[in-house]
Amino acid sequence: MSAATWSRRVLVVAGLAGMGWWAWLALTSIPPQWWLPWGVWLAGSVALHDAVLAPLVIVLGWLVLVRLPALARRRPQGQVVASGLSNVWTGVVLRGAVMVLGTLLLVWLVALWSASR
Known part of the structure; x- marks a missing residue:
């Protein structure tokens, strides 16, 4: 199995686990009368x-x-450029972390707000 196939499978499983966890938190933390407005x-x-x-x-x-x-888009000869793949992975990891933490924070704040009512 190649590294790309392995990493894809890991990312798919992690994404499905994250969505499942978010769905469980949403269904257990958000009152049922809010499900339609959230949807x-x-x-x-x-x-x-x-x-x-x-x-x-x-x-x-x-x-x-x-x-x-077009000249501004070309790289000068001899310029060393970092691997584009590392930049992509950095973006994926940071974007995912922000999304997960932001969603959890939002669900937590709604749960706190609904508990105080």
Whole structure:
């Protein structure tokens, strides 16, 4: 088994475990009367991202590429560039950590708020 296949499997299992843990926390910490508003909020945020933010980023990226001269995009000869793979892994790990911690913080705050009512 190659390293890429192994790492993919580990990431899939970790992602499924994280989603399962979040779902369990959400179902046990959030009162049932809030499930529908939370579902609407989550669906609306996905729709907003797909309808507004993603196209905006694509258009802005295209504009930058068109305006940026081709010479500025090329690397000078002899320049040592760090492996792109390490940058990708760093981004994946940091993004995942922020997402997990932010979600847990949000669920914890809602649980505290609902317990105080």
